[in-house]
Amino acid sequence: MDDAATRLTHEREISEPVSLTLPNGRLNRAAVGWTRHPLHDTSGIRPGGTGTGRNKRWEYWGITTPDHIVAVTVAMLDYATLNQVWVFDRAASTDIDASAITPLSRGVDLPGSLGVGAGAPAATARVPGIETTITDDTAGTRIVATTKRVAIDIVAERPAGHEALGVVVPWSDTRFQYTVKDVARPARGTVTIDGVTHELPAGESWAVLDHGRGRWPYSMRWHWGAASGIEHGRRLGLQLGGLWTDGTGSTENALSVDGRLHKLGAELDWRFDPSDWLRPWTITGDRVELTFTPFHDRYAKTALGVIHTETHQCFGTYRGTVTDDSGTAVPVEALTGWAEFVKNRW
Numbered sequence: 001m002d003d004a005a006t007r008l009t010h011e012r013e014i015s016e017p018v019s020l021t022l023p024n025g026r027l028n029r030a031a032v033g034w035t036r037h038p039l040h041d042t043s044g045i046r047p048g049g050t051g052t053g054r055n056k057r058w059e060y061w062g063i064t065t066p067d068h069i070v071a072v073t074v075a076m077l078d079y080a081t082l083n084q085v086w087v088f089d090r091a092a093s094t095d096i097d098a099s100a101i102t103p104l105s106r107g108v109d110l111p112g113s114l115g116v117g118a119g120a121p122a123a124t125a126r127v128p129g130i131e132t133t134i135t136d137d138t139a140g141t142r143i144v145a146t147t148k149r150v151a152i153d154i155v156a157e158r159p160a161g162h163e164a165l166g167v168v169v170p171w172s173d174t175r176f177q178y179t180v181k182d183v184a185r186p187a188r189g190t191v192t193i194d195g196v197t198h199e200l201p202a203g204e205s206w207a208v209l210d211h212g213r214g215r216w217p218y219s220m221r222w223h224w225g226a227a228s229g230i231e232h233g234r235r236l237g238l239q240l241g242g243l244w245t246d247g248t249g250s251t252e253n254a255l256s257v258d259g260r261l262h263k264l265g266a267e268l269d270w271r272f273d274p275s276d277w278l279r280p281w282t283i284t285g286d287r288v289e290l291t292f293t294p295f296h297d298r299y300a301k302t303a304l305g306v307i308h309t310e311t312h313q314c315f316g317t318y319r320g321t322v323t324d325d326s327g328t329a330v331p332v333e334a335l336t337g338w339a340e341f342v343k344n345r346w
Contacts (some may be wrong), residue, residue, distance in 0.1 A: 009249050009265045011167075014039060020168065020178050020213065025050025027168075027176045032250070035166035036261050040178050042213035043112030047105050051174065051215040053078050056346070057110050059123045059134055060210040061143050063154055063187050064228065064336050065200050067091065069296075069315055070152060070191060072145050074108060074125045074132055077346055080307065081108040083125045083132065085145045085152065087191060088296065088315070096193065098147035100127040101304060114180055114211050140185070141209070154189035154200065156207035162259035164209070165239055169250045177214030177244075184228040184237030184256050185209070203230065208237075208337075218306075219345045220244055223270050225283060225292065227318045227337025234258055236335060238290075238318060240283055242270050253288070255322045255330060262324045264288060272341070277312050281339055290320035290332065292339045306346070313340040 014033040021044030022028045031040060045055050058075035069088040075081060084099040102108070111121035115136060123134040132145040140157040164182035171177075187207040191198045206228035225240035237256030245251050246267055253264035266286035273279040277299075281292040294316035302309045315338045321329040 009251050009267070011250055011263070011265055013263070017041065020044060020176075021050075026173045027170055029170075029173075031178075032168045032170050034168075034250070034263055036163040038114040038164070038166055038180055038211075040166060040168070040213075041113050042178050045178075045213045045215065046112065047076065047078055054175070054215040054217075056177075056212060056214055056216050058082075058210070058212045059110065060212075061134070061141075061154075061156065062208045062210075062226065062338065063143075063156075063200075063205065064208075064315075065187070065205040067198060067201070068191050070154070072132060072134075072143055072152065074110065074123050074134065076105050076108050076110055077307070079104060080305075081105060081125070081127065082307075083108065083127050083130050085130055085132070085147050085150055086298075087150050087152075087193060088298070089193075090296075093296065095298070096147075096149050098129050098150065100130050101302075101307070102127050113213075141207075143207075149194055151192040152189070154187055154191070154207065156185040156187050156209070158185065159235075159259055163256070163261040165252065165254045165261055165263070167250055167252045169214075169245050169248050169252070171217065171248060175215050175217050177212060177216065179214075179252060180209060180211040181226065181239045181241075181252055181254070182209035182211070183226050183239050183254075184235050184259070186235075206336075216346070221341070221343050223268075223339070223341055225318075225337065225339040227332075227335035229335045231331070231333055231335065236330070236332065238322065238332070238335060238337065240268060240288070240290075240339075242268050253285075255324060257324060257330060262322075264322070270339075270341075272339075274341075277314055281314075283339070287323035288320075290318055290322070293317050293319070294339070308345040310343045311340060312342075313338055
């Protein structure tokens, strides 16, 4: 494999609002780049419009605490919806998983674009066994979800000046993705399991957003890694990706320090042992030297009609260094997060 440090991209920063699509539904090439705040109008990605069958829209929130890990998904895949609420008890090493796939867009409503401010539309799911409402405003995002055994009411706070990575990945003029990866959001609230309510520990609980709008090829593989925490008095966040962006000229890699985003413009080299997912991973490239040590492998496989997915989402601890925009190496000593490998046909 060639050295990831040599695979630098030349991405431009976008600082003005822009539409992801042209009036004919194709990719607006002026939208290709990255942002520090959501600026892309993605309302052209909608059910029944251009690219029917390939339009993918979702909100995913991952929350890590010393006691629990929580994942909430609200997704529309054009011909089906996918909704999930998953909670992992770290001490007991047990999980509770509720998921539902429904035809077309039944029971799910997603906003056309990621909005911040009073009155921004909520993302909602009312499907068998799951009710979810995700509401965004200037102070943060409230995630409320209920299943038979679990009730979640969590606020992902948005500190003043906080920045989130937005990236457009262009496979072609008809296949492209807009993603917002927002790491190191302080989280507060409660997780209730079988009637027992657990408060999220203050200062030790973190939320991460994966917001997606785009038109995808049927088959795709990807890596995603994220981590959040306080180290040496600074609020650090890692956002790392791979495979799905290779060769597009875009990456979804960044370091967040006290809410300030440092874009990492190189494809990364991910090394892991697929025969033992709990062995340490290495993630390296220009400005990135990290080792990820998992403590849990969340494995999931779905084969339902045209949807075939296989996921290894490993949770664990990151260590190493990431170099910021000033050239200073930022030490990473024990950031909790995840690294995943996904194969999708959807």
